[in-house]
Amino acid sequence: MEFKAAVLTKTGGPLEICDVEIPNLKPGDVLVRVMASGLCHTDLEAIQGRLGLPLPLIPGHEGAGIVESVAPDVTSLKPGDHVVCSWNPYCGHCFYCDEGQPILCEKRAKAEPQGFLLDGSTRLRMNGDDVFHYSFVCSHAQYCVVPESGAVAIPKEMPFAQACILGCGVLTGVGAVIRRAQVRAGSSVAVLGCGALGLNVVQAARMVGAEKIIAIDLRDDKLEKARSFGATHCINATGDDLIQAVKDETSGRGADYTFEAAGIDHTLQPSLDVTRPGGNVVLLGKTLASKELSVRWASLAPERVITRSSYGGVKPQEDLPFLARSYLRGDLMLDELIDTRIRLDQINTGFADMEAGWLVRSVIELEHYTKGYSI
Numbered sequence: 001m002e003f004k005a006a007v008l009t010k011t012g013g014p015l016e017i018c019d020v021e022i023p024n025l026k027p028g029d030v031l032v033r034v035m036a037s038g039l040c041h042t043d044l045e046a047i048q049g050r051l052g053l054p055l056p057l058i059p060g061h062e063g064a065g066i067v068e069s070v071a072p073d074v075t076s077l078k079p080g081d082h083v084v085c086s087w088n089p090y091c092g093h094c095f096y097c098d099e100g101q102p103i104l105c106e107k108r109a110k111a112e113p114q115g116f117l118l119d120g121s122t123r124l125r126m127n128g129d130d131v132f133h134y135s136f137v138c139s140h141a142q143y144c145v146v147p148e149s150g151a152v153a154i155p156k157e158m159p160f161a162q163a164c165i166l167g168c169g170v171l172t173g174v175g176a177v178i179r180r181a182q183v184r185a186g187s188s189v190a191v192l193g194c195g196a197l198g199l200n201v202v203q204a205a206r207m208v209g210a211e212k213i214i215a216i217d218l219r220d221d222k223l224e225k226a227r228s229f230g231a232t233h234c235i236n237a238t239g240d241d242l243i244q245a246v247k248d249e250t251s252g253r254g255a256d257y258t259f260e261a262a263g264i265d266h267t268l269q270p271s272l273d274v275t276r277p278g279g280n281v282v283l284l285g286k287t288l289a290s291k292e293l294s295v296r297w298a299s300l301a302p303e304r305v306i307t308r309s310s311y312g313g314v315k316p317q318e319d320l321p322f323l324a325r326s327y328l329r330g331d332l333m334l335d336e337l338i339d340t341r342i343r344l345d346q347i348n349t350g351f352a353d354m355e356a357g358w359l360v361r362s363v364i365e366l367e368h369y370t371k372g373y374s375i
């Protein structure tokens with residue numbers, strides 16, 4: 001089948017809307033008609049060439065849609081199911097899968113940088129040549145093909161635009177709180193950085209009953225948004241003495257849990273400094289792979305626990321339906337995370353706006369695209 005997709009043909013972009021083919025499905029494949037696809041900062045890293053992925057490539061790793069067809073051996077999904085795509089499919093039988101850590105799956109780790117699916121090949125073609133997969137999803141397109149473990153069924157009442165953002169930013173932020181740190185009710189939580197990831201940390205802390213949720217950012221508008229997600233205290237780190245301000249709210253000790261969600265380069269040391277002795281620091285931000293980071297020894301000495309979390313230690317098959325149900329119950333805020341809804345042909349503008357730093361999330365609505373837009 002042939003369909004429209006946003007294809008990265010040269011490093012730096014722009015993305016081009018091209019006709020792409022999926023000639024056939026292989027064992028374990030699920031073909032999804034994409035209904036909504038979120039724009040994420042990691043897409044931008046791929047477009048800028050910072051991930052060293054092969055080209056041409058279809059970005060997009062926050063996808064939701066309807067199962068169009070499945071390979072004969074697929075048992076957990078059927079045509080018509082509504083699904084969220086996970087960028088963390090897994091083989092189910094390697095060392096890490098056996099250890100109950102599917103997000104570290106060995107097959108996944110090998111295939112991802114090559115732009116392949118788990119079997120070490122691509123399904124996508126353009127003008128007869130290979131097109132590579134980005135993060136096993138490639139949802140900036142009308143259709144995508146994903147491994148069975150990379151598509152998770154959700155309730156049909158779940159709207160697609162809200163569903164798609166569950167797959168990356170929401171699951172990463174919420175998972176860091178409920179899975180990785182296992183924040184206790186009644187505790188104090190500090191969050192450095194109130195972009196999409198930080199806001200999800202804030203709302204997850206609210207959901208598990210943290211008593212003090214201290215949002216920290218350099219911009220007042222982001223802090224206001226954090227307050228609407230459940231932050232009980234807001235600190236603008238440009239003006240205030242950050243460490244003292246957090247201590248003032250936590251009986252002079254510092255936060256029980258601190259989540260670094262601002263990009264790590266300038267926030268590693270303050271993340272430690274605002275955490276109480278014996279507290280937990282969860283690092284969510286990223287920097288260049290070759291970058292060395294350092295901290296003052298004194299901030300490590302009092303038994304602070306430092307954890308890195310990339311996908312929140314989550315189990316997508318359990319956690320994505322849980323998050324969808326949480327939204328439908330009114331516990332999880334998703335509408336407020338979506339700033340704009342755009343068409344596929346507006347994707348380059350969407351990324352430019354994201355780079356400017358003013359948006360939490362843009363979502364491409366593919367239904368709108370197929371109804372109202374023609375090349």
Ligand SMILES: [Zn+2]
Pocket residue numbers: 090091092093094095096097104105106107108
């Ligand atoms: Zn595995």
Ligand SMILES: [Zn+2]
Pocket residue numbers: 040041042043061168169
């Ligand atoms: Zn992402």
